[in-house]
Amino acid sequence: MPGLLIIAHAPLASALKLAAQHCFPDADPQLQAVDVPPNLPCDELEAQARQLLQTLVDADPRGEALVLADVFGATPCNTVQRLADGVRIKVVTGVNLPMLWRALNYAAEPLEQLILRAVAGGTQGVMQVGSSRPQNQAIQTTHDQDHRHHQQ
Numbered sequence: 001m002p003g004l005l006i007i008a009h010a011p012l013a014s015a016l017k018l019a020a021q022h023c024f025p026d027a028d029p030q031l032q033a034v035d036v037p038p039n040l041p042c043d044e045l046e047a048q049a050r051q052l053l054q055t056l057v058d059a060d061p062r063g064e065a066l067v068l069a070d071v072f073g074a075t076p077c078n079t080v081q082r083l084a085d086g087v088r089i090k091v092v093t094g095v096n097l098p099m100l101w102r103a104l105n106y107a108a109e110p111l112e113q114l115i116l117r118a119v120a121g122g123t124q125g126v127m128q129v130g131s132s133r134p135q136n137q138a139i140q141t142t143h144d145q146d147h148r149h150h151q152q
Contacts, residue, residue, distance in 0.1 A: 001107040002114060003030050003056025006095060007049060007080055008070035010035035016068075019097055024104045031104070032056060036076045045079050053083055064088050064111045066103060066118070068095035092118055098125025
């Protein structure tokens with residue numbers, strides 16, 4: 001199972017890790033988080049991330065890790081991009097809870113497949129909710145001249 005490192009502006013990484021542990025309590029050894037506070041020197045952040053990544057890579061039989069960063073182009077992502085080799089350590093940005101849960105759910109899959117699953121979970125987890133009533137509730141008769149049900 002590849003190690004997972006969440007790196008994000010404080011306190012997002014720690015909050016995501018706590019939420020992940022709620023559903024995946026056994027994931028703790030393979031899951032690390034780095035909160036990036038304002039004004040942290042980049043070299044200190046890079047050293048901290050490097051150490052955690054090395055721990056995760058060393059613990060994985062395949063020597064792999066997936067890094068989930070919050071925003072492309074921001075300090076957390078820029079830092080781990082310098083550390084990722086694109087082969088054993090890969091970075092995905094836009095981390096959200098559905099992405100993280102999907103990555104943990106499919107953590108036994110090869111790294112490339114895991115990335116596809118994580119990205120799919122992240123994007124599929126973002127949607128506009130069309131109705132406040134439960135979807136299994138009976139459809140009410142309307143005066144819609146087109147007789148469409150307006151449910152997805």
